[in-house]
Amino acid sequence: MTTLRYVIGVDLGGTKISVGSMPTDGSAVLVHHLEPTLAEDSADGVTSRIAAAIEKVIAQTITLTGATRADFLGVGLGAPGPLDREKGLVIVAPNLGWQNYPLRDKITELTGLPATLDNDANCATVGEWWIGAAKGGRNVVGVTIGTGIGGGLIFDGKLYHGSSDVAGEIGHTTIDPTGRRCKCGNYGCLEAYASGPAIAVRAREALEGGEPSALLVMAGGDLSRITAQTVYECAKTGDRIASEVVRETARFIGTGIANLLNVFNPDVVVLAGGVAQAGEDLFGPLRAEVKRRAFKPAVDACRIVAGTLGGQAGLVGAVSTFLSQHPE
Amino acid sequence: MTTLRYVIGVDLGGTKISVGSMPTDGSAVLVHHLEPTLAEDSADGVTSRIAAAIEKVIAQTITLTGATRADFLGVGLGAPGPLDREKGLVIVAPNLGWQNYPLRDKITELTGLPATLDNDANCATVGEWWIGAAKGGRNVVGVTIGTGIGGGLIFDGKLYHGSSDVAGEIGHTTIDPTGRRCKCGNYGCLEAYASGPAIAVRAREALEGGEPSALLVMAGGDLSRITAQTVYECAKTGDRIASEVVRETARFIGTGIANLLNVFNPDVVVLAGGVAQAGEDLFGPLRAEVKRRAFKPAVDACRIVAGTLGGQAGLVGAVSTFLSQHPE
Numbered sequence: 096m097t098t099l100r101y102v103i104g105v106d107l108g109g110t111k112i113s114v115g116s117m118p119t120d121g122s123a124v125l126v127h128h129l130e131p132t133l134a135e136d137s138a139d140g141v142t143s144r145i146a147a148a149i150e151k152v153i154a155q156t157i158t159l160t161g162a163t164r165a166d167f168l169g170v171g172l173g174a175p176g177p178l179d180r181e182k183g184l185v186i187v188a189p190n191l192g193w194q195n196y197p198l199r200d201k202i203t204e205l206t207g208l209p210a211t212l213d214n215d216a217n218c219a220t221v222g223e224w225w226i227g228a229a230k231g232g233r234n235v236v237g238v239t240i241g242t243g244i245g246g247g248l249i250f251d252g253k254l255y256h257g258s259s260d261v262a263g264e265i266g267h268t269t270i271d272p273t274g275r276r277c278k279c280g281n282y283g284c285l286e287a288y289a290s291g292p293a294i295a296v297r298a299r300e301a302l303e304g305g306e307p308s309a310l311l312v313m314a315g316g317d318l319s320r321i322t323a324q325t326v327y328e329c330a331k332t333g334d335r336i337a338s339e340v341v342r343e344t345a346r347f348i349g350t351g352i353a354n355l356l357n358v359f360n361p362d363v364v365v366l367a368g369g370v371a372q373a374g375e376d377l378f379g380p381l382r383a384e385v386k387r388r389a390f391k392p393a394v395d396a397c398r399i400v401a402g403t404l405g406g407q408a409g410l411v412g413a414v415s416t417f418l419s420q421h422p423e
Numbered sequence: 424m425t426t427l428r429y430v431i432g433v434d435l436g437g438t439k440i441s442v443g444s445m446p447t448d449g450s451a452v453l454v455h456h457l458e459p460t461l462a463e464d465s466a467d468g469v470t471s472r473i474a475a476a477i478e479k480v481i482a483q484t485i486t487l488t489g490a491t492r493a494d495f496l497g498v499g500l501g502a503p504g505p506l507d508r509e510k511g512l513v514i515v516a517p518n519l520g521w522q523n524y525p526l527r528d529k530i531t532e533l534t535g536l537p538a539t540l541d542n543d544a545n546c547a548t549v550g551e552w553w554i555g556a557a558k559g560g561r562n563v564v565g566v567t568i569g570t571g572i573g574g575g576l577i578f579d580g581k582l583y584h585g586s587s588d589v590a591g592e593i594g595h596t597t598i599d600p601t602g603r604r605c606k607c608g609n610y611g612c613l614e615a616y617a618s619g620p621a622i623a624v625r626a627r628e629a630l631e632g633g634e635p636s637a638l639l640v641m642a643g644g645d646l647s648r649i650t651a652q653t654v655y656e657c658a659k660t661g662d663r664i665a666s667e668v669v670r671e672t673a674r675f676i677g678t679g680i681a682n683l684l685n686v687f688n689p690d691v692v693v694l695a696g697g698v699a700q701a702g703e704d705l706f707g708p709l710r711a712e713v714k715r716r717a718f719k720p721a722v723d724a725c726r727i728v729a730g731t732l733g734g735q736a737g738l739v740g741a742v743s744t745f746l747s748q749h750p751e
Contacts, residue, residue, distance in 0.1 A: 360584075360585025
């Protein structure tokens with residue numbers, strides 16, 4: 096009998112720390128632990144909590160499976176970029192206030208386990224590719240839509256990092272050169288139209304005309320409480336304004352994805368993050384927009400799908416990237 | 424003493440057939456032959472003339488070098504896409520009126536030499552990467568600007584074709600979602616603004632205000648004779664309208680290239696085709712636009728250069744792609 100071995104995956108986000116254990120065959124996330132990031136905490140503080148969460152997940156996995164600590168091969172870390180993967184540094188993480196922080200080695204120091212570090216959007220893409228919606232793809236574009244819009248690229252079956260490790264910034268492609276100012280300084284970036292906060296802003300703008308909408312009711316009359324999630328849920332009730340905001344969102348994302356199809360000719364585009372829950376209200380018009388804009392051979396070659404791993408995509412991908420660097 | 428061996432490169436375009444011989448070490452194009460494509464000719468007619476040109480180039484190379492026919496390993500073909508590389512077919516070539524034409528095998532039949540077929544823009548990119556302006560790059564984006572705008576992608580030192588061989592259609596990325604209609608059916612494609620004919624159209628539009636411009640003089644008073652080349656040459660004289668058209672062109676191309684930088688994070692972007700002759704009038708504002716729009720780590724990692732092989736880039740790359748499939 097072959098004994099299973101395990102890897103811990105960590106997805107460090109601006110708001111949440113997600114830690115889980117997986118057997119190396121990728122069959123399941125066995126134990127999943129979630130806690131707030133607490134951005135006011137120091138880098139060392141956050142890292143200590145990550146290490147504690149890792150120990151907790153290991154202990155629970157041992158209880159669950161009868162494994163021993165020696166069966167845990169290491170830790171795959173996903174973190175917001177830019178990163179220095181080789182040195183295991185988080186170069187800058189604006190939401191966390193980190194600079195040149197040696198996350199990988201700190202985790203090894205605290206847990207005694209080898210660790211790897213990669214970009215969070217890369218990890219989410221690899222996760223969906225390994226065991227999720229993009230499984231079997233050879234050329235995969237992952238688009239992660241949340242507070243920002245990130246991306247991951249798999250070319251010819253291999254995660255692509257680019258020349259200075261910053262490839263995949265799909266949210267910062269211009270879809271309207273004279274359009275909305277983006278936080279990155281550029282104008283008309285996809286992120287400025289279709290990130291979670293941008294969707295909420297557009298919904299608030301749409302309500303300014305005074306047309307009645309369930310959106311306002313769902314937000315308890317407080318415009319500032321409208322989120323992308325509110326908009327998606329409200330659109331499902333048939334609300335006109337919410338539906339129009341979702342359709343516009345689909346057109347913006349569709350324009351960005353059509354560009355990616357014409358340039359990369361991928362076989363899978365997977366949308367991960369909260370957007371995956373928007374369902375056909377979003378994916379229907381999104382696919383139509385892509386079809387309208389991209390070349391037929393590129394459209395025919397590609398399926399555009401919602402991620403199936405939800406909030407676990409990042410940690411699953413972190414496990415996979417660990418394994419690709421530490422083959423059993 | 425090692426005897427040199429030779430490969431013939433062919434670049435089949437809508438207007439020109441370019442055929443040349445190179446030693447396998449890539450040191451030079453020894454003999455270069457150019458003739459018009461004559462689109463009114465049949466596919467077999469064009470192919471016969473290509474084969475005759477190949478024989479002529481082989482004969483002249485033998486005279487020049489003292490090689491024998493046995494020293495010629497084969498023929499690399501570059502042709503407009505879409506192609507079926509595996510079967511050696513030109514699937515559709517609108518400018519030539521070809522459909523599912525077995526170009527590769529016809530050439531082998533007529534010359535007795537093994538042949539390979541790849542996309543013309545891929546070949547131009549590979550040519551500049553092998554011995555031209557993109558030499559030494561690991562992740563290279565080639566942009567070919569002429570009648571249309573094409574592209575080639577080299578990732579991690581390998582030419583990337585995508586999932587159905589249509590990757591690299593950089594000219595058909597949207598830079599303005601509600602902008603000019605493109606021949607491809609989409610709106611606001613880069614090609615609709617910055618291809619040779621699109622530059623000429625914008626120059627004619629700019630003249631409609633009636634402001635005096637040397638452009639009109641250079642075109643002999645006939646607006647329809649204005650080409651992108653006229654515009655570039657006229658801008659060099661300081662003409663206000665021509666200069667403004669070139670600066671706008673730089674902004675359009677810069678917007679497209681900034682997107683590529685944020686997504687691919689290449690170390691080289693090489694612009695091939697007539698645009699290479701536009702010089703700093705174009706490249707200055709183009710680099711500025713990229714710097715304004717793309718992320719600093721992506722800008723810092725990348726040089727944006729004009730191709731150095733001119734009209735020979737395609738045939739040089741065709742030789743290189745032949746060699747990559749038939750190593751000596």
